[in-house]
Amino acid sequence: MTTSPTSARSPLDPGPGPAEHVNAMQLSRFGAALEAVRYEPVAPEAGAIVADVTHAGVCGTDMHLQQGRMQIPLPVILGHESVGVVRELGAGVTVDALGQPLQPGDAISWMSNIPCGTCFFCAQEKQPSLCETRKVYGINQSSGVWPHLSGGWAEQIYLQPGSTVVKLPAGATPDAVIALGCAGPTATHALHTMASPKEGDVVVVQGSGPVGLASAMLAKLAGAARIILVGGPESRLETARRLGIGDVHIDVFGTEPQERLAQVLAETEGGRGADFVIEATGVPSAVAEGIDFARRGATYLVVGQYTDHGPTMINPHYITKKQLRMLGSWAFSAADQLEYVRAVPALSELFDLPSLITHYPLDEANRALEDMREGRTLKPVLLPGAGGTTSATAAR
Numbered sequence: 001m002t003t004s005p006t007s008a009r010s011p012l013d014p015g016p017g018p019a020e021h022v023n024a025m026q027l028s029r030f031g032a033a034l035e036a037v038r039y040e041p042v043a044p045e046a047g048a049i050v051a052d053v054t055h056a057g058v059c060g061t062d063m064h065l066q067q068g069r070m071q072i073p074l075p076v077i078l079g080h081e082s083v084g085v086v087r088e089l090g091a092g093v094t095v096d097a098l099g100q101p102l103q104p105g106d107a108i109s110w111m112s113n114i115p116c117g118t119c120f121f122c123a124q125e126k127q128p129s130l131c132e133t134r135k136v137y138g139i140n141q142s143s144g145v146w147p148h149l150s151g152g153w154a155e156q157i158y159l160q161p162g163s164t165v166v167k168l169p170a171g172a173t174p175d176a177v178i179a180l181g182c183a184g185p186t187a188t189h190a191l192h193t194m195a196s197p198k199e200g201d202v203v204v205v206q207g208s209g210p211v212g213l214a215s216a217m218l219a220k221l222a223g224a225a226r227i228i229l230v231g232g233p234e235s236r237l238e239t240a241r242r243l244g245i246g247d248v249h250i251d252v253f254g255t256e257p258q259e260r261l262a263q264v265l266a267e268t269e270g271g272r273g274a275d276f277v278i279e280a281t282g283v284p285s286a287v288a289e290g291i292d293f294a295r296r297g298a299t300y301l302v303v304g305q306y307t308d309h310g311p312t313m314i315n316p317h318y319i320t321k322k323q324l325r326m327l328g329s330w331a332f333s334a335a336d337q338l339e340y341v342r343a344v345p346a347l348s349e350l351f352d353l354p355s356l357i358t359h360y361p362l363d364e365a366n367r368a369l370e371d372m373r374e375g376r377t378l379k380p381v382l383l384p385g386a387g388g389t390t391s392a393t394a395a396r
């Protein structure tokens with residue numbers, strides 16, 4: 001292993017063959033800037049794949065990780081949402097998760113986590129997204145131990161045996177697949193696996209971050225008649241309008257709860273409330289408001305409370321009186337990842353997904369994190385495979 005911090009870079013030749021070294025951006029100390037490091041290339045063991053990373057998303061989770069808000073083993077190469085190209089296949093790897101032949105040079109996507117397969121949730125409940133000992137690339141797999149290349153913010157990633165890997169289908173460009181990052185499969189788990197809006201439903205989506213926008217897009221794909229996006233700030237809603245995400249846009253920062261409720265009810269037949277409500281805000285008090293948006297007999301899907309921000313006041317009488325179907329949705333499984341990638345061509349026909357992203361060269365990962373923190377970009381995407389700083393461009 002070599003970890004000499006350096007800012008010198010050499011473009012990586014695409015395709016198989018040994019690379020001199022692999023550039024990566026590594027979190028070595030919580031609260032500090034990421035370091036540019038180099039590792040020796042690694043050959044895949046049986047069942048593993050080495051891939052050249054071409055696109056790697058920057059996610060809100062990465063900001064939390066850098067700031068030390070989650071217990072993870074350091075050092076770690078960040079990057080839990082990425083796509084790339086097969087560089088080398090380990091012995092026995094001949095097909096992807098759908099049984100399609102796999103060869104060096106194929107564009108692929110991979111699931112960020114590997115569930116254990118043997119715990120109560122994996123083996124008995126068949127709910128692998130609830131597995132508590134999942135290995136997650138770019139989060140709990142330290143680059144301090146072999147095979148080191150265990151995060152997406154690097155020119156190569158080592159995909160361990162057991163990884164879910166799928167070839168990108170026709171019509172799914174790397175930019176389109178990565179534009180929603182982990183929010184895409186997360187929303188797929190919620191709106192495909194846990195509960196789905198029906199054709200003709202009036203749907204409320206609370207929250208206009210990546211999970212909210214992804215949820216609104218998937219609701220449209222499911223046939224929702226009208227989608228009311230309740231979010232903010234206004235710049236986010238403007239992005240949503242520009243992409244055609246949602247039919248009605250309500251700014252939470254410019255309205256009072258009673259106004260929002262009146263606006264939502266006015267959009268539903270007879271003012272009875274929405275058929276399907278999705279919470280994707282991460283704000284506890286939004287849940288009480290979402291219950292008010294729902295009609296009697298509606299489904300309420302709580303997706304956004306990933307971080308524990310504490311308790312909130314709700315009136316449980318309304319859950320009973322409205323006979324709400326209230327569901328939580330946590331993370332996603334291999335099946336959700338595959339379903340999401342399969343849906344990208346259809347989503348791409350409805351929405352200009354790449355316009356959500358801004359490209360950065362790999363060695364500007366710190367600037368990408370800063371721009372995200374400051375709200376200057378919705379979705380930064382690093383381009384490790386592009387090499388150097390000159391080839392990276394803003395997406396729009």
Ligand SMILES: [Zn+2]
Nearest residue numbers: 116119122131
């Ligand atoms: Zn498990």
Ligand SMILES: [Zn+2]
Nearest residue numbers: 059081181182
């Ligand atoms: Zn993410």
